[in-house]
Amino acid sequence: MVDSTALRAAFARRLSAMYGTEVPAYNTLVDVAQEVNREVLERMGADAERLGSIDRVTAERHGAIRVGTPAEMAQVARIFGAMGMYPVGYYDLREAASSSVPVVSTAFRPVDEAELAANPFRVFTSMLVAGDRRFFDEDLERRLGEFLGARRLFPPRLLELADRAEAEGGLDDQAAEEFLTLATRAFELSREPVSRSWYTELERISSVAADIGGVPSTHVNHLTPRVLDIDALYTRMSERGIAMIDAIQGPPRWNGPDLLLRQTSFRALAEPRVFREDDGRVVEDDLRVRFGEVEARGIAVTPAGRALYDELTAELDAALAGQRVTAEERNTVAAGLWEGRVPSTEAELVTGDLAYFTFHTTGHGTGTRPASAPPADLAALLAEGRVTARPIVYEDFLPRSAAGIFQSNLTSDGSKDVTRAGAEFGPEALAGVLGRTLHDPYELYASIRAASLARVRDELGLGRE
Ligand code: OOG
Ligand code: NI
Structure with missing residues (x-):
């Protein structure tokens, strides 16, 4: 039996091998990331693994895919469900300033701690939200619906195996091989021909819409390795x-713990594609x-930590509004803002409830009362060294960075008619499309934290709260 964890790990490896043959620069990125990770490990020892073992980090990837319809989205949910991957978080990229990215x-x-570690x-x-009138008029929505309704992204056999894997927790060797x-x-x-006129019509509105709805199939848009020092990687790739995009997105490099997510990318590459012209020629x-x-x-970070992050980001924007600054200058201003306002130690992030940690007994009570009963409150337990805190790594995405990633790789500005009202399509609607719970990332982090606190209370004989 190949269980869902093994299916997920194998799928990530296969996608990586496949994407490496399609986009060789991806292999360079992976090589450089691994080179940097080895150096960080040598330089920092165990501290380098504070946010995940080197094995986890080395294998770690995220992919990005784009689909056209609720029916396609629901199928994707079944395929990932087979691999123990569930929908977490809602991102509305349509709202991103001035961008023409008509997707949610x-x-x-x-979602489980052990699965994440594995x-x-x-x-x-x-x-795609084809009903959003800021992007698509009724006629185009209808033609998009016809085009997308006629294509088949996933063969029925794949979906059948996916459902079986999810129901039974895995597949036998042969079925697993077929599924993968x-x-x-x-x-x-x-290599299926793309209709030039259809692709171009959509591209005028949004290159993302064309990438999704202009072609008869889907594809990985990118596959992202994890690196322990993204500044070093940026320099080395250059x-x-x-050619890298101008900046590293997300929090600045600063004199304190790494929070959330920092991302950068190299520019989209020209890839050969087959087109059918209006006169029937295939080129x-x-x-x-x-x-x-x-x-x-x-x-x-906790909701309070996130509010602080968003506030600092808004202040940075205001401070730099109308100025042309380099990425390095921007980082310097951001780091300056952070240094005054964000705690620079993990301990303060814990006490300020700004970030998520798990808590663990240390087996000893240093401090002043080694033989006495442990104090009941967490702050005292931490202060006495009976309990230690370990950071929980951020497993999600940042909408602004995502918009930036989309944006930096658009080939046309597209057109968005902001005088029209957008289509309502919130998290509830998305959950309805998926036919499953759309998990709230904060609740997942909080429950991992709560489980660790319950273990601490048990181990110290403190009883349940
Ligand atoms: C997804 C862009 C978002 C990220 O890492 O924030 C993303 C896309 O381009 O389809 O992948
Ligand atoms: Ni990405």
């Missing part, structure tokens, strides 16, 4: 002559839609 998104990922593979998945082969193939770049041309991204993950 979620991330499929494991293999945290996650896939950022976006769905079909699932990987579904995300390969297709030295290798790979080879190229498209720039796929790219390589890399990320450094930090500690998950």
Whole structure:
């Protein structure tokens, strides 16, 4: 029996091998990330593994895919469900300033602590909102519906195996092999001809819409390795002559713990694609839609921590409004803001309830009362050294960075008619499409924290709260 954890790990490896043959620069990115990770491990020892073992980090990837309809989204949920990946979080990229990205998104990922530790593979998945009048008029919505309704992204056999795997917790060896082969193939770049006029019509509105709705199949948009020092990686990729986007997205490099998520990418590459012209001729041309991204993950923050992050981001924008600054200058201003306002130690993040941690007994009571009963409150337990805190890594995404990633790789500005009202499509609607719970990331982090506190109370004989 190949269980869902093993299916997920194997699928991540196969996608990685497949994407490496399709986009060789991805292999360079993975090589450089691993080189940097080895150096960080040598330099920092055990501290380098504070946010995940080196084995986890080395294997860790996120993918991004884009689908066109609720029916396709529901099928994706079944395929990932087979691999123990469930929808977490809601991202509305339509709202991103001035951008023409007519999608809403979620991330499929494991939700349990042990599953995340075994293999945290996650896939950022976006769905076109064809009913949004800021982007598509009624006629185009109808034609999109016809085009998308006529294509089949996932063969019935793949979906059947997915359902079986989810119901039974895995597949036998032969069925697992078939499932993995079909699932990987579904995300390969297709050689099927793309209608030039249809693609171009959609591209005028949004290159993301064209990438999704202009082609008869789907594909991985990018696959992202994790790196322990993204600043070092950025410099090294540039030295290798790979054109990176201007900046590292997310929190700045600063003098304190890594929080949330920092990401950067290299620019979309021209890839050969087959087109059918209006006169019926089939020609080879190229498209720039796929790219390589890399990320450094930090500690998950609580709602209060996130509010602080958003506030500092808004202040940074205000401070730099109308100025042309380099990425380095921007980082300096951001780091300055952070240093005054964000605690620079994990201990203060714990006491300020700004970030998520798990708690563990240390087996000793240093401090002043080694033989006495442990104090009941967490702050005292930490102060006495009876309990230690370990950070919980951020497993999710940042909408602004996601918008930035989309944006930096669009080939056309597209057009968005902001005078029209957008279509309502919130988290409840997305959950309805998925036919499953759309998990709230904060609740997941909080429950991992709560489970660790319950263990601490048991181990110290403190009784339940
Ligand atoms: C997804 C962009 C978002 C991230 O890492 O924030 C994303 C896409 O381009 O389809 O992958
Ligand atoms: Ni990404």
